[in-house]
Amino acid sequence: MIELFEHTFMQYALLGGLLISIAAGIIGTLVVIQRRVFIAGGIAHSAYGGVGIAYFLGASPILGALFFSLGAGLFMGFIERRSRQRVDTIIGVMWALGMAIGILFIDLTKGYVVDLMSFLFGSIVAISPFDIALIVFVDLFVVFLVAVLYKDILAYSFDPEFSELMDRKSKVLLYIMMVLMSLAVVVMIRLVGVILVIALLTIPASIAEQFVQKLKPLMIVSILLSVLFITVGLVLSYYLNVTAGALIVLIAGAFYLFSLLLRQVIKTRSA
Amino acid sequence: MNTSPLIAAENLTVQFNGIPVLSDVSFAVQKGDFFAIIGPNGGGKTVLLKTLLGFISPSSGSVRYDGTDLSARTVREMEIGYVPQSIHFDNRFPITAFEVVLMGRLRERTLGKRYRIDDRKIAQEVLDEVNINEETARKSFSSLSGGQRQRVLIARALASKPQILFLDEPTASVDPSSNEAINALFSKLNKAGKTLVLVTHDIGAISRYISKVGCLNRKLFFHDDSTVTPDMVKKAYGCDIDLVSHGVPHRVLDNSKHARHD
Numbered sequence: 001m002i003e004l005f006e007h008t009f010m011q012y013a014l015l016g017g018l019l020i021s022i023a024a025g026i027i028g029t030l031v032v033i034q035r036r037v038f039i040a041g042g043i044a045h046s047a048y049g050g051v052g053i054a055y056f057l058g059a060s061p062i063l064g065a066l067f068f069s070l071g072a073g074l075f076m077g078f079i080e081r082r083s084r085q086r087v088d089t090i091i092g093v094m095w096a097l098g099m100a101i102g103i104l105f106i107d108l109t110k111g112y113v114v115d116l117m118s119f120l121f122g123s124i125v126a127i128s129p130f131d132i133a134l135i136v137f138v139d140l141f142v143v144f145l146v147a148v149l150y151k152d153i154l155a156y157s158f159d160p161e162f163s164e165l166m167d168r169k170s171k172v173l174l175y176i177m178m179v180l181m182s183l184a185v186v187v188m189i190r191l192v193g194v195i196l197v198i199a200l201l202t203i204p205a206s207i208a209e210q211f212v213q214k215l216k217p218l219m220i221v222s223i224l225l226s227v228l229f230i231t232v233g234l235v236l237s238y239y240l241n242v243t244a245g246a247l248i249v250l251i252a253g254a255f256y257l258f259s260l261l262l263r264q265v266i267k268t269r270s271a
Numbered sequence: 272m273n274t275s276p277l278i279a280a281e282n283l284t285v286q287f288n289g290i291p292v293l294s295d296v297s298f299a300v301q302k303g304d305f306f307a308i309i310g311p312n313g314g315g316k317t318v319l320l321k322t323l324l325g326f327i328s329p330s331s332g333s334v335r336y337d338g339t340d341l342s343a344r345t346v347r348e349m350e351i352g353y354v355p356q357s358i359h360f361d362n363r364f365p366i367t368a369f370e371v372v373l374m375g376r377l378r379e380r381t382l383g384k385r386y387r388i389d390d391r392k393i394a395q396e397v398l399d400e401v402n403i404n405e406e407t408a409r410k411s412f413s414s415l416s417g418g419q420r421q422r423v424l425i426a427r428a429l430a431s432k433p434q435i436l437f438l439d440e441p442t443a444s445v446d447p448s449s450n451e452a453i454n455a456l457f458s459k460l461n462k463a464g465k466t467l468v469l470v471t472h473d474i475g476a477i478s479r480y481i482s483k484v485g486c487l488n489r490k491l492f493f494h495d496d497s498t499v500t501p502d503m504v505k506k507a508y509g510c511d512i513d514l515v516s517h518g519v520p521h522r523v524l525d526n527s528k529h530a531r532h533d
Binding site: 152162164165166213215 | 381382
C-alpha cells in the first residue's frame with residue numbers, strides 16, 4: 001500500500017481529496033440543513049455550459065465552469081427571493097439548459113474531442129498542482145467567510161424572515177451562500193464529476209446530522225467522513241482499476257444506508 | 272405632537288395567483304394597544320402579520336408606522352419583535368434553544384459581529400421569563416416539546432427588546448398552565464407600554480387583557496374597542512358561533528347584543 005503513494009499522481013489525488021473535503025464538508029452541511037440539494041445539483045449541471053463555451057473559445061474549461069456556476073447560483077438565489085413557488089421548475093430548466101449548451105458548443109468546437117466522461121464522473125487521478133492551488137484558495141475562502149459569518153449563517157439558515165427583520169443586511173447571506181456553493185461545486189467537479197457532486201456534498205452531512213445536533217460539530221464530522229470516503233475510494237479504485245469518483249460515492253452511499261440502519265437500532269434501543 | 276397612529280393599515284389587499292387572501296383591510300393601532308385579531312384558519316391571519324412585517328408586499332394599500340411607509344429605513348430599524356408559528360420549523364435543524372434565543376440580539380449584533388456576554392445575559396433573562404431552565408436551553412430546539420418551542424420563540428422575540436410585538440398564535444401548542452403564565456407576561460409587557468398585535472383562532476384566555484379586537488376572514492371586521500359582537504363573528508366565520516361555550520369570558524362580549532342573539 002505504501003508503494004501506491006510513490007506515484008506522484010496518487011499523491012496529488014490524495015492531497016486534493018483531503019483538501020476538497022474541507023469545502024465539501026462545510027458547504028455540504030449548509031446545503032443539507034438549508035434544503036438546497038436541488039440547487040446544488042442545478043449549479044453543478046449548468047457549469048457544463050461554461051465548460052463547452054470555454055472549449056469553443058479556447059479558454060480554460062475550469063474558468064468557464066466557474067463563471068457559469070457563479071452566474072447560475074446567483075440567478076437561482078435571485079429567483080428564490082422573487083417567487084417562492086416555481087423555484088424548482090426554474091432550477092430544473094437551468095439544469096438541462098446548461099448541459100445542452102455544453103454539449104452543443106463542444107460539438108461546434110473543431111478538431112477537439114473532449115472527454116465528456118471525465119467531466120461527468122471526475123478524474124481525481126489527473127489532478128494538477130494548479131487544481132490543488134485552486135482547491136486551497138476555495139478552502140481558505142469558505143473557512144474564512146463561514147467563520148466570520150457563523151452566527152449569521154446559523155440564524156439565517158434557521159429562520160431567514162426573522163434574521164431579516166432583525167438585520168436587513170442579512171439578506172446578502174443568500175447570495176454569499178450561492179457563491180460559496182458555486183465555488184465548492186466547481187472544484188469538486190474536477191474530483192468526482194458533475195453527476196456525483198451532489199452525492200459527495202450531501203451524503204457526509206446527511207450521515208452526520210443523524211447523530212450530531214450542533215452546526216459546528218456537524219461540519220467537522222462531515223469533513224472527516226468525506227476524508228474517509230475519498231481516501232478509501234481512491235485506494236480501492238487503484239487496486240480494482242475502476243473510476244475513483246464513482247467508487248468514492250458508492251462507498252459513501254453504503255455508509256449512508258448503514259447509518260440509517262444504525263440510527264434505527266439506536267432508536268429502538270432507547271425507546 | 273404626532274397624531275399618526277403607531278401602525279396604520281389602509282385598504283390592504285394581498286393576492287396569491289390572483290386569489291385575494293386579504294381584501295381591503297384597514298385598521299389603526301395606537302401606541303400601548305393590545306390588538307387581537309381572531310378568525311378561522313385560512314382566514315389570512317398569518318398573511319396579515321407578514322404583510323405588516325414587510326415579508327409580503329400587498330398588491331394595493333399601505334402599511335404605515337408612525338405615519339411613515341413600511342419600506343422606509345426608519346421603519347425597518349424600529350424595535351419590532353415577532354413570534355412566528357413554531358410548527359413551521361425543520362424537525363432536525365442543528366441549533367440549540369439558547370442559540371435560537373440569541374437570534375433576538377441580531378439587531379444589535381449585525382452581520383459579522385459576535386454576540387457579547389451581555390447578549391447571553393439577556394437571553395438567559397428572557398428564558399427565565401418564559402420559564403425555560405438552563406438545561407432545556409442547552410438542548411436542541413428540535414428535541415423540545417411544542418409548548419417549549421413556542422416559549423423559546425417568545426423568548427427570542429423578547430430578547431430583541433421590542434416596542435411592538437407581533438404574535439402569531441403564540442400559545443397554540445402551550446399547555447394550559449404555561450398558557451396562563453404567558454398571557455400574564457404579555458399583559459405585563461403591555462402595561463409597561465409595549466404595543467402588542469396578536470393573531471389567534473382561539474381568543475380564549477387572552478381576552479381579559481386585550482384592548483382592541485378584530486375578526487378576520489379575508490376582510491377585517493373591526494371596531495375600536497375590545498368587544499366582540501356576535502355580528503362580527505358571524506361575518507368573519509360565516510356562521511353563528513356561541514362564543515361563551517368556546518370559553519370566551521363574558522367581558523369581551525357585547526352582552527346586550529349577545530343576549531338578543533340568545
